[in-house]
Amino acid sequence: xxxxxxxxxxxxxxxxxxxGYGVAVVAAFCMGGVVFLLAGANPFAAYAxxxxxxxxxLDDLAEVVVKAIPLVLCGLAVAVAxxxxxxNVGGEGQLVLGGIGASAVALFLAPRLPASGVLPLMLVAAFxxxxxxxxxxxxxxxxxxxNEILTTLMLNYVAILWLExxxxxxxxxxxxxxxxxxxxxxxxxxxxxLLGTRIHFGIVLGxxxxxxxxAALSRTRWGYEMRVIGESPKAAQxxxxxxxxxxxxxxxxxxxxxxxxxxxxxxxxHYRLQQGLAVGYGYTGIxxxxxxxLHPGGIVLAALFIAGILxxxxxxxxxxxxxxxxxxVLEATLLFFVLGSDYFSQYRICRRTPTP
Amino acid sequence: xxxxxxxxxxxxxxxxxxxxxxxxxxxxFAERGGVLNxxxxxxxxxxxxxxxxxxxxxQSLALGLLAAMAVSGLLALIHGVxxxxxxxxxxxxxxxxxxLGIGLSSFLGRPLVGKxxxxxxxxxxxxxxxxxxxxPVLFAQVPPIYLGYVLVPAAWWVLFHTRAxxxxxxxxxxPAAANTAGIGVAATRYTWTLCGGMxxxxxxxxxxxxxxxxxxxxxxxxxGWIAIAMVIFALWNPWRAALGTLLFGLVNALQxxxxxxxxxxxxxxxxxxxxxxxxxxxxxLTTRSTGSRKRSAxxxxxxxxxxxxx
Numbered sequence: 003x004x005x006x007x008x009x010x011x012x013x014x015x016x017x018x019x020x021x022g023y024g025v026a027v028v029a030a031f032c033m034g035g036v037v038f039l040l041a042g043a044n045p046f047a048a049y050a051x052x053x054x055x056x057x058x059x060l061d062d063l064a065e066v067v068v069k070a071i072p073l074v075l076c077g078l079a080v081a082v083a084x085x086x087x088x089x090n091v092g093g094e095g096q097l098v099l100g101g102i103g104a105s106a107v108a109l110f111l112a113p114r115l116p117a118s119g120v121l122p123l124m125l126v127a128a129f130x131x132x133x134x135x136x137x138x139x140x141x142x143x144x145x146x147x148x149n150e151i152l153t154t155l156m157l158n159y160v161a162i163l164w165l166e167x168x169x170x171x172x173x174x175x176x177x178x179x180x181x182x183x184x185x186x187x188x189x190x191x192x193x194x195x196l197l198g199t200r201i202h203f204g205i206v207l208g209x210x211x212x213x214x215x216x217a218a219l220s221r222t223r224w225g226y227e228m229r230v231i232g233e234s235p236k237a238a239q240x241x242x243x244x245x246x247x248x249x250x251x252x253x254x255x256x257x258x259x260x261x262x263x264x265x266x267x268x269x270x271x272h273y274r275l276q277q278g279l280a281v282g283y284g285y286t287g288i289x290x291x292x293x294x295x296l297h298p299g300g301i302v303l304a305a306l307f308i309a310g311i312l313x314x315x316x317x318x319x320x321x322x323x324x325x326x327x328x329x330x331v332l333e334a335t336l337l338f339f340v341l342g343s344d345y346f347s348q349y350r351i352c353r354r355t356p357t358p
Numbered sequence: 359x360x361x362x363x364x365x366x367x368x369x370x371x372x373x374x375x376x377x378x379x380x381x382x383x384x385x386x387f388a389e390r391g392g393v394l395n396x397x398x399x400x401x402x403x404x405x406x407x408x409x410x411x412x413x414x415x416x417q418s419l420a421l422g423l424l425a426a427m428a429v430s431g432l433l434a435l436i437h438g439v440x441x442x443x444x445x446x447x448x449x450x451x452x453x454x455x456x457x458l459g460i461g462l463s464s465f466l467g468r469p470l471v472g473k474x475x476x477x478x479x480x481x482x483x484x485x486x487x488x489x490x491x492x493x494p495v496l497f498a499q500v501p502p503i504y505l506g507y508v509l510v511p512a513a514w515w516v517l518f519h520t521r522a523x524x525x526x527x528x529x530x531x532x533p534a535a536a537n538t539a540g541i542g543v544a545a546t547r548y549t550w551t552l553c554g555g556m557x558x559x560x561x562x563x564x565x566x567x568x569x570x571x572x573x574x575x576x577x578x579x580x581x582g583w584i585a586i587a588m589v590i591f592a593l594w595n596p597w598r599a600a601l602g603t604l605l606f607g608l609v610n611a612l613q614x615x616x617x618x619x620x621x622x623x624x625x626x627x628x629x630x631x632x633x634x635x636x637x638x639x640x641x642x643l644t645t646r647s648t649g650s651r652k653r654s655a656x657x658x659x660x661x662x663x664x665x666x667x668x
Binding site: 089147152155157160164285328333334344345 | 396436440444445446447449450451453454455457458460461462464465466468575579580583584586587590625627630631634635637638641642645646
């Protein structure tokens, strides 16, 4: 008699990975269907509305790219830190700080600067403010071994409260008729948009960051040290690698990338500092990075896919009056199924005859 | 400050610490067995929602609490499957669980926003509540708070004075040895992870049925994350958890009192940052004061899957 059994294999074949993603996507959408049923909605109608929201027109497709921009940057932010096993869960706060830094330049320095200098300075400011915000958690981690997951998370709440204070209080537009937001940025402080859509220059920042990171990780001494520290901290220590310094740099870089996402939102989309800045891209970046297994190229793909889900979710809200938060549900479920498929792709089914 | 104000602050401190206390004790149980569940925020929110929804439909507070515990327990089991059986990265699946709970509660809870239903009212304990000052502070609270009073010593006793607690700690410190001694590592971890989820759900239901009755999106406002920080401050000990959450409650009560009386000691946005800044401070102080001892306080196998079974 023959039996089937599961056998573990050392390296899962690449085809299994892609197959695993496929199965995970289908499974996640099935689970999403159940959630729609729970909310009393027809899942087919809901998915049709989402699909229509994504593929309905060129503008809709452009919107997917618009949302993918902050997701790429926040996903890369998570990945940089996670490469050395640091969990920067503070992308949301660092994004907010980046937005604040860029806005400070746009609102207060722009009139005194030559027009061509405004955007570069905003870029530097956003990177620095986001990076320093993350560096707070990095310093606590490197010097005192304080858990970075919790400090970065707590700093999110602090950052958002500060943001609200700024646009409700001292930075509020005096001409805004009570609108909670700063004055509009001058033209010199607005990122150019491409192809007549809402896609802004942030896409160049995101893709450049992905390419640079990929190159830095695979071809530089810094990248090599990151890999060794990530895979074997003990070996890195014996080899005398500067672990603490790498932690600080990784956190700074990570926060800086998230900060750029904040600048993209403020100066590419809203043209001011306002409520819609903190809408969860920082948290979704964690999912994007995890789905892509921290690979910069994969992060671009995962960001586009998740952005599609987010855009579809918003359409659902307009057309069927279902909360857009279904996007979060689908993202998280998808990640669970990918984690599950990771496990099963380590195994293969083979036949064996039972030993007597 | 007169005695009355002090009593008021203490009362509010206890009230605002109860939800974090439940979640913290729950997470202590899970982590003592080696399972790091970062999904507390999501479990609390789903607990708050299902507790409120059930009470809304049945007009029964007891059923509300039970439903909250059941739903959050179920979510904890999802984490268990990935963390224990599939050996996935516990940080990743915990964060994923948090996001799932946040999204799901916001999605399913939309029709309940602004609805009103039964809620816990204060239930003064005869005689005890007549004690001067402390009587009304401690013994004129809502019933779930009394549950909290019992939970702390009970959790301590279970952890340190029962066979079940010994097994749990053994599994957390050295799963291989526990396995050799005939303790089911996976079964123990599942049981206590489930327990942790149920307590997080209870904490959530306390919010929606007693502390701030009603359902609002993200109504736990980070208390699930604060609970995870409290576990570190508590050094995985229920008594220290009670102390930590009470301090957290005091910070909250102070903020509340200052804001309510419009005492402008600090601008209000700084006041509202206090709980989060306080949590960071407490993490720093804990790590500083314990130094290398912290490594011995954390369960040795925390976050590491065990593959030796079966």
